[in-house]
Structure formats: structure tokens, C-alpha cells
Amino acid sequence: MTEMADANVLREKYLRDGMLPTIFCNGCGHGVAVDYTLRAIEELEIDIDTIALASGIGCSSRIPGYINADGLHTTHGRALSLATGIKAANPELNVIVFTGDGDCTGIGGNHFIHAARRNIDMTVILLNNFIYGMTGGQLAPTAPLGSIATTAPYGNIEQAFNISELATALGAAYVARWPIFYPYQPIKSIKDGLQNKGFALIELMSPCPTAYGRRNKLGKIDALWTWYEDNTILIEEYEKIMNYGTDDEKEKVKQMFQIGVFQNEVKAGFFEEYEKMVERLIERDDAKGGGK
């Protein structure tokens, strides 16, 4: 890994001063995700003018506003469809989507599964905080069983979405999940995602002490971070226990979030395949003198 850039240098270079301060609460992980993303861009030496950002609605979707690059802050859940159009019209652009668990897998679930399935070449940074934070703490499709939300005041009885496993099953080229407090792995994953030719999902578990934490006895940030430590397990550790552990150990880790890289494949993205088809057709037409 190259030497870490100074945060002030990154701020000067990449942030939009007129938009600061951010809307993020104390203890929120979203600002850290911005930092990781900028470090990945900086370390890969990607020209910011080749980047197009897209986002939906929610706290995480405000991020493109803070980064001084082209960005579409779109309608709730629809960022991936707009991002698909951006990439189609200019495949040279590096498309990065910032979204949240509710935005991407609640209202935007249909766009998410199909963008992943089509393997559209883009990097999706999904900030999962288990809650609709901006609107004040309503139930998200990722909310753990039993957790409290304003619209689940007696405890959540719904099964939660496992976003990274869903994306893996859909054939996304790159899938990784990390808690936001891991300092290096998310940056590496964002870099790998940006370099991957297909659909890359980086799910970052980002604490929301205000809307999720307070209601779930995790309002103090150290409690929330301890919760992440207690409830996450590296994929490799998980597999070791599932292979060699006792029944009790297996039951325990099944309740935990696996973290790490779920999938890292090299395969052509949608537009690469599309271009091949176009070349084939153009060649055929030109050979025939272009007749109908």
C-alpha cells in the first residue's frame, strides 16, 4: 500500500467547500466512507473528471454533493438505473454509486438485482446502517430481527436482507462487505471495485447512532462499535468454523455477519459485451454494403 495521503490534502483536492459541513451526525460512518473512496481514487490516480457519481435519496445519497465531481443526486432507489444510462452513453466514465440499504434494497431493490445481474460496469458503495436514518428511523429491509424502529416499535419480526450474499448470488463481479471501522480493507475493496470491469458492490456497515443506535441501546458510539465486533466474522473464519467447529459454534456464527471479499471475478461487463455485438453487426452490414 502506498503512503496514506493527508486528509487535508484530500479535502482540498476533492471536496466541494460550498457544500460543507455535511449533514452527517456525530458518530455516523458515512464521512469515513467518503474518506475511503477519495483515498482509493487518489491511490489509483484516477482523474476526477473521468468520474461520474450517482446516488438516490437518504443520508448516504448526499455524498456526491460533497465530492467535487459530476454527480446525479436522483430519485429514491433509482440511482442504479441512472448510473446505467451514464455508463451506456459514455463507457469511458468511471461510474460510482453511493446508496444506502433502504435506497438500494428497499425501494431500489429491482434496479439493484438487475444492475448486478447484467454486470453493469460500475462501483456501488452501499452504506448499510440497518435503518432509514434521514427520515427519522423507520424500519429498513436490513434491520436485524428484534431491532426497534419507529415503524417497528415492538421489535422487527421480518427477516433481513443479506445484501452481499444476494449480490454474490446474482453474479456480480466483485462483492465485499466491511464494517466502516476497518481502516484499510474498505479502501482496498473500493480500489478493486473501481478496477473491476463488471458490477462491484462494496457494502460498508456504517453506524447510525442517532436513528438506529439510540433506540437499540447502541446510542453511544463505542457500544455500537463493540456490537459490530461481536457480530461480524471474517469469511475465512466462518468457513473454518462451519467445517471444523462444534454445533454450538456453528449456530453462533450463523447469526453473525460475514465480512470480507465474497466474490472477485474477472468477466466482461455489460457494455463490453454490447460493444462486441455492435462490432459484429457493423462488420456484417459493411460487408453487405450496408443494405437493409
Next chain:
Amino acid sequence: MRYERDPERIRRVLGEKVQFIQGDMAVTYGALLAGVSFFGGYPITPASEVAEGAARLMPRVKGTFIQMEDEIGSIGAVIGAAWAGAKAMTATSGPGFSLMMENYGYAIMTETPCVIANVQRTGPSTGQPTLGAQGDMMQARWGSHGDMTAIALAPSTVQESLDMAIDAFNLSEKYRHPVCLMTDGEVGHLREKVVIPDEDEMELIDRVPATVPKEEFLPFTNSQTRDSKVPDFPTFGSGYRTYVTGLTHNKKGFPATDKQKDHEELIRRIISKIEDDREALTDLEEIQLDDAEIALVTYGASARPSETAVQIAREKGIKVGMLRMRITWPFPIKQVNELSKKVNKIIVPEMNLGQMVHPITEYAAKDCEIVLAPKVGGEMHLPVELVEILEANL
């Protein structure tokens, strides 16, 4: 792969200059001629043929067709493509148009040029999928929440479906506004002769790209280079680093959600950039109106039996004429008002239970009687039915 409009290739792919084709296909043809480079589609009767034509032809002119996961995704991808520089469109019908309303509003608010072809059917809900109607004229005008205006064209023939697809792109580029091409199941599935215009027979308009120095550029206010309320366009990737949001935004594009003045200024500009140009956006056909005492005011498919009805009624000595709106929104206020002062009665044949009759009533002189002649259920008016209505209203 970046699209570049190649007129020769487009014409080679379209084939013979004179063809006998369906209205839906004519929309695809017109779009190709206009230089459409992105089409996001989703199957829906009676509009699917537009997407099928695009799927077949667009890769052959280096354009991109994607069948999206739903209509919401289709219009979303269209808007994204437009910001990355594409002339982009989608095609749909009633239920799909309803699904698109949220991003239709987003396109209006973010001043995104794009085209929505709506091959109308009836509703509410699934209604009569295979049959034509004029079900969405008001949805095109008022469909988004909040304050808005609209640009909508209504072709009556297959040739007009082609020509107006070109016009729709031109208007969307000129005004940076989504444009609705309000065809319908009758015109869309009708087969007629079309003549494909030569390159020198067409005028194509492209959005004005941003050129002022980056630090001085204001993406959401009057143009800084022309006398126009339409701002110059900072295509993504051109270095302007533009933030585009559906939130109320200031001239720089930054959210100004709690600023009354910013909101009013923005919305009034977006509406007036079109409504100030109402005269230029008026496109009417007048048939035998000179001595008319009674007039049919029509648009789209219902203009076809109306025109025949005028001929039959004239043979019977009835002094009737017809005004056909090729552009329905913005509404031709002045011309309809003038007509209402000349004739005693206006008959409005519509394939719905009354939509365009409302602005006609609103803007007509108060002493001119407005009579709605609705026909619903998936059948067009018969000319004789309209003649009977005319005779009953003498």
C-alpha cells in the same frame, strides 16, 4: 464505444426512402434520424414495437438499446444517458407512463433533455391494453407532483409519428425538458406510407454545450452565453463537475431546500422557459375554418374521423371546420380563444371522457358553447357519429 451520428449509416439501416410501416416503427425511425443514441425500454402493449425496432436498429448505428427491469428504470437510464451526452428516449403506454411520473418530474427539475413516446391506451389501471385511447393527455401535463409545465406532441398519422419524433428531440434539446410524444394505440398500430426525409430536409437541434470558464459557470440559471432561460449544458465528463439534484437548488446546483426565493426563482424559470415561447410552440392545422360557424377542435387519432366528418358535413351544407393541435402542450391559448370568438360552438372529439376539453373550455370565450364528444372503450369515433353530433348542435 462512443456514438457519433452517421447520417449515411442511419439511412442505410432504415432502407428504402418510401415505406409502408406501422406508427410505432415510424417513431423509432424518426428517433434514429434525430440521432438517438440511447433507448431504455420495457415491454408494454401497444408500445412494444417502438422498443423492438430500437433493439433491432440501434446497435447497427452504434447506439445503445437496453431493455430495463421496469419503466422506472427505463426513464432513469434515459436521464442518466442524457447527462452523459446522449439523445435518449423511452417508449411506453398508460401504466408505464404512470410509473415514469416520478422521474418525469426529476427530468423537469434537473432540466434534462429526453423524449418519452407514449402510445396511449386507456385506464385506469390495466384497462384495454391492445386498444387505442387518449388516456394520458392530462397526465403528460400535470403528472408530476409540484408545479410544472409540459411539452407534448400528438401525431395523427404514421408520417407524423416519424416527423414528430424528430421534433420531439429537437424541442427537448432546445428547452432542456422532457418531451412527450403522445401517440396512441390507433396511430401506433396503423400502417401507412412514410417518406424518410433526406438529410437536407431535416433540421436537427442539439443542446448548447457549456463553454464559459469552469469557475464562472452556473449550471441552473439563464444561459450565460445567449439570451435564453435555458442554461447551457455541462455534459458529464466535460470537466464542469456539475452536481445535479432533484432537490430545490440554487444557480450553482447546490441544495437550497429551505430557501423560498431560490425555489420560486427556479420553478418560475423552468416553467417560463417554455411558456414564454408558447407562440413558437404552437403548431396547428386549420381545415375549412374561414366561414365556419361550428368547429371541431382535435388532436391525435381522433382528428382522423373528425376530418372525414367535416367533409361529409360540408357536403350537407353545414358550415363546419376543424382545428387540429399538433402540439397540445403548451396549449395554444390565443388561437383557441380567437376561434371561440369566430364560431358559435366548439365540439371536442376525444377518446376519453374529457381531457383537452378542459383547457379549451378554460380559454374559450364565455359565450362560445363547448361540447365534449367522447368515445371510450377502445373504438374510434365513426365520422357519421360526429356528423350526427354536429347536426344536433346546429
